[in-house]
Structure formats: structure tokens, C-alpha cells
Amino acid sequence: MVGFGNLGRALARILLQDGNPLQRRKIETSVVAIVDEKGGVIDERGLRLERVLEVAEKEGSVASLGQPGLSAVEVIRSLEADVVLELTPTNIRTGEPGLTHIKEAMNSGKHVVTSNKGPLVAAFRELTELAQRRGVQFRYSATVGGAIPVLSLAKRLCLGDRILAIRGVLNGTTNYILTRMEREGLPQDIVLREAQELGIAEKDPTLDLEGIDTACKLVILANSTLGLNATLSDVNITGISRITPEALKLAKEAGYTVRLVGSASSKGLSVRPSLVPLDHPLAVSGTLNAVCFELEYAREITISGFGAGPRETSSALLSDLLEIAQNL
Amino acid sequence: MELEDKPGQLVKVLDPIAKLGGNIQSVIHLREKKTPLGRLPVTVVFEIQDKEKLERLLQNLRDMGIRITQVGEKELLIKTTLLLLGHIVHSDLQKIIDALNAMESVRVSDLTLAVGGVGMESAARMSLLAGNPEQLVRALSLVEEMASRMGLLVVRCVGQ
Numbered sequence: 001m002v003g004f005g006n007l008g009r010a011l012a013r014i015l016l017q018d019g020n021p022l023q024r025r026k027i028e029t030s031v032v033a034i035v036d037e038k039g040g041v042i043d044e045r046g047l048r049l050e051r052v053l054e055v056a057e058k059e060g061s062v063a064s065l066g067q068p069g070l071s072a073v074e075v076i077r078s079l080e081a082d083v084v085l086e087l088t089p090t091n092i093r094t095g096e097p098g099l100t101h102i103k104e105a106m107n108s109g110k111h112v113v114t115s116n117k118g119p120l121v122a123a124f125r126e127l128t129e130l131a132q133r134r135g136v137q138f139r140y141s142a143t144v145g146g147a148i149p150v151l152s153l154a155k156r157l158c159l160g161d162r163i164l165a166i167r168g169v170l171n172g173t174t175n176y177i178l179t180r181m182e183r184e185g186l187p188q189d190i191v192l193r194e195a196q197e198l199g200i201a202e203k204d205p206t207l208d209l210e211g212i213d214t215a216c217k218l219v220i221l222a223n224s225t226l227g228l229n230a231t232l233s234d235v236n237i238t239g240i241s242r243i244t245p246e247a248l249k250l251a252k253e254a255g256y257t258v259r260l261v262g263s264a265s266s267k268g269l270s271v272r273p274s275l276v277p278l279d280h281p282l283a284v285s286g287t288l289n290a291v292c293f294e295l296e297y298a299r300e301i302t303i304s305g306f307g308a309g310p311r312e313t314s315s316a317l318l319s320d321l322l323e324i325a326q327n328l
Numbered sequence: 329m330e331l332e333d334k335p336g337q338l339v340k341v342l343d344p345i346a347k348l349g350g351n352i353q354s355v356i357h358l359r360e361k362k363t364p365l366g367r368l369p370v371t372v373v374f375e376i377q378d379k380e381k382l383e384r385l386l387q388n389l390r391d392m393g394i395r396i397t398q399v400g401e402k403e404l405l406i407k408t409t410l411l412l413l414g415h416i417v418h419s420d421l422q423k424i425i426d427a428l429n430a431m432e433s434v435r436v437s438d439l440t441l442a443v444g445g446v447g448m449e450s451a452a453r454m455s456l457l458a459g460n461p462e463q464l465v466r467a468l469s470l471v472e473e474m475a476s477r478m479g480l481l482v483v484r485c486v487g488q
Contacts, residue, residue, distance in 0.1 A: 243413070244451060247411050247442070247451035250452070250453040251453070263486075272484075274483060274485065276485075277485075294487075
């Protein structure tokens with residue numbers, strides 16, 4: 001595991017649980033190394049996760065338990081392992097350090113599971129092609145829609161149908177803010193502060209509010225299902241900063257709500273606040289996400305659920321791990 | 329339409345409407361306006377999903393020998409709603425409305441304004457009617473273009 005923040009720890013806790021999804025299928029797993037930005041801890045016989053979690057919670061890093069200063073690249077290169085879980089924070093501009101981690105893993109013949117959008121947005125085709133050349137599996141379900149199996153549903157829909165357009169509410173933070181503004185008639189800055197106190201919005205919410213997080217997910221979704229090789233600069237992005245309580249009130253009077261919607265079709269990629277009829281499946285509330293596929297035969301299929309949260313997103317990582325294990 | 333004044337004629341007409349998913353809202357017999365040939369004018373009001381279905385239905389009815397004398401215009405219009413956000417009170421919103429109304433088969437049917445606090449941006453909700461989807465697309469891009477020049481943000485319906 002590379003990166004051991006909230007998500008890595010939530011996954012470790014689930015791996016410790018009796019009857020977790022891997023155990024239920026009699027798949028034996030052992031975590032042989034955990035590396036974070038301060039250092040790493042290695043045990044080729046399998047780490048004692050209880051102890052690692054304890055130290056990580058207390059000190060914010062696992063370094064003191066093993067080797068401070070140990071670099072992720074070194075570990076990925078030198079250690080025997082089937083899968084590298086790349087769980088470091090997203091850098092949307094360079095994709096680093098995740099991009100290097102993933103390439104190193106593939107080049108050393110390891111399968112990769114990641115929750116990190118950065119590398120996929122910066123170098124989607126490069127990575128999928130490298131995985132193919134190296135004969136390794138590359139899974140990134142957790143990058144779009146968190147717990148919701150958006151990407152695997154999309155793949156399935158591509159089999160027996162044709163996706164004409166994808167529209168999604170892909171960012172829980174903005175959706176929460178819009179929902180609260182609509183229900184309470186409060187201005188955006190007040191609702192944002194409330195969301196920050198609840199841990200729903202980050203200290204610097206720019207990526208969410210400006211629609212950039214949504215755009216990243218849209219790029220990954222469009223590239224992996226519509227066969228594009230788009231990057232962030234191909235998306236026409238408008239965030240929610242200009243949405244006022246008055247706008248939401250006018251929308252509601254006419255039977256609509258305003259949601260930040262990412263759209264991908266032959267017309268291009270865009271992220272913009274949109275009027276959504278109150279009875280439309282994309283009119284989800286609070287931190288929920290929803291993705292609506294427009295299809296040639298089946299017309300419309302929508303999936304919704306919690307798009308963020310460490311425990312929720314762990315379920316996406318586990319399904320990726322399981323799929324890899326079943327293909328081994 | 330004009331029907332022969334004998335039993336079973338109305339069912340013949342209503343059946344194809346229902347079969348194409350139309351929702352029949354009212355049927356009015358205009359007995360006092362019987363034609364010189366003894367045919368009975370009937371007005372049927374119904375909702376149907378899209379223009380293509382309507383065309384198919386009209387063709388089906390004509391093929392059956394039903395005489396359709398008039399198709400109401402309102403049923404041919406499509407409607408959309410959009411929001412305009414920004415310093416609307418001091419903008420040239422009237423110019424957008426004039427430009428839209430000057431387009432063929434496009435009409436601004438409703439405009440509601442919600443004024444923001446002092447120095448804050450306001451919001452306007454506009455309902456647009458258009459004769460067909462292409463005209464709607466053209467009307468919407470005209471709004472986008474003019475609004476962006478005025479520094480206004482357009483919030484359109486999802487999927488449009």
C-alpha cells in the first residue's frame with residue numbers, strides 16, 4: 001500500500017474484520033509493505049495491521065515503525081508483491097507522485113489498484129497501454145463515484161448496448177452545498193463553512209467548487225467508456241460559485257433544482273451547473289452522487305450512491321482486488 | 329377532424345392515439361356544426377411524447393381515411409426553462425428577449441426576476457418556446473452568446 005491516509009486505513013480495518021469480502025471467498029491476503037510520505041514499514045511475511053494502524057493514528061505516519069525516509073519507488077521496485085495499491089492524494093496537474101508509483105509498479109510486473117485520479121487524468125492512455133504491454137491488470141474503480149460501481153456498469157453497458165451520453169452528479173461536496181442552500185435559503189459561504197466543519201468540504205474547497213474534481217472524474221469515465229483520450233483541458237468547466245439562493249428558489253418554483261452536472265457525449269465534455277427536474281434521477285440530495293447513461297437501446301440507466309468516504313470507497317478497492325485475484 | 333355520424337367511428341380514431349402512447353385529454357363533438365355532407369366535426373385533445381410520434385399518428389389516421397381538418401399549433405411547440413445569473417438589473421436583458429422573439433417560431437413565454445442583495449448578483453428564470461428541437465438549439469446558443477458577452481451565466485436544463 002502506497003499512501004496510508006483515511007482510505008488506506010479504512011481498507012486496513014476492513015482487512016482485519018472477520019468475514020470481509022476477500023475472506024469470504026477464501027482469498028488470503030497479506031499486506032507486505034505500507035509506505036507514506038515520511039517512510040515505510042515492510043514485512044514480507046505480512047504486516048501486523050493492528051499495530052500499524054495504531055502507530056499511524058497516533059503519529060500520522062507509519063515511518064517510526066519501520067524505516068523513516070524509505071521511498072515508495074524503492075519499495076515498489078524491490079519488493080515481491082502481486083498488487084500495488086496506489087492511494088496517495090490526487091495532484092491534477094502532474095499526476096505525481098502517483099504516476100511514477102503506478103509506472104514503477106507496472107514496469108516491475110505488479111498489478112495496480114488506485115483511488116488516485118491524478119495519474120489517470122494526466123496520462124490515461126499511457127498507463128492503460130503500459131499495463132497492456134506489461135501484462136498486468138490496472139483497476140481504478142475508486143476514482144469515479146467512490147463506492148458506486150460506475151465504471152463496471154459502464155463496461156457492461158458497452159457490451160450489449162451503445163452509450164450515447166453520460167451525465168453525472170459526481171461531486172458530493174458541491175451537491176451537499178447546493179442541497180443545503182436550496183432547503184435553507186442560505187448563501188453559499190455560510191453553507192460552505194458548515195460543510196467544512198462537518199468534514200464534507202476540504203479546507204481549500206477550490207477543486208470541488210470550481211468543478212475541477214467533477215471534470216477529472218468525467219475525463220476518466222469518458223476515456224474508459226467512450227474510448228477517448230481526453231485530458232482536463234478538453235473539458236469546458238463552470239463551477240457553482242455563482243449559484244445563489246435566489247437562483248435555487250427560481251428553479252424550485254418551476255419544478256427544478258440546480259445540480260453540478262458533468263456531461264460527455266459526441267458533442268464534447270462539459271461541467272456546468274444545470275437545471276434538473278425535481279423528479280429526474282440526477283436530482284439526488286446531500287452528498288449522494290448519480291450517473292445517468294443515455295443508451296441506444298435501453299434508453300436510460302441511472303446509478304446512485306455515496307461517492308466519497310473512506311469506508312464506502314474501500315468497497316470499490318476490494319472489488320478491484322477481488323477481480324484481480326480471480327484473474328490471477 | 330370530421331367523422332361519419334355513425335356508431336364506432338370515434339373508437340377507430342382514439343385507438344391509434346392510445347396505441348402510440350398518447351394521453352387523451354378531451355373529446356368534443358360539435359353536433360351543431362355538422363357539415364353539409366352530414367359529417368361530424370370532432371376535436372380531440374391529447375398529449376404525445378414527441379413530434380415523430382405525432383407525425384406517425386397523423387399519417388396512420390389519414391391512411392385510415394379520417395379527414396383531419398386542423399392540427400392545433402400549441403401541440404407542436406417545445407418548451408424549456410433556463411436561468412440567467414449575474415448583474416441582470418443593470419444588463420441588457422431586454423436585448424436578449426428581443427433577439428429571441430425576433431427568431432422564427434421562438435418565443436419568450438415567461439420571465440421572473442429574483443433580485444439579490446446590495447452588490448450581489450441577481451437571477452432570472454426564462455421560459456422559452458420553440459417550434460422544433462433545432463430551433464430550440466439555435467435559440468439557446470443565441471442566449472449563451474449574448475449572455476456571455478454581458479457577463480451573465482446561463483444555467484440550462486440537463487441534457488440540452
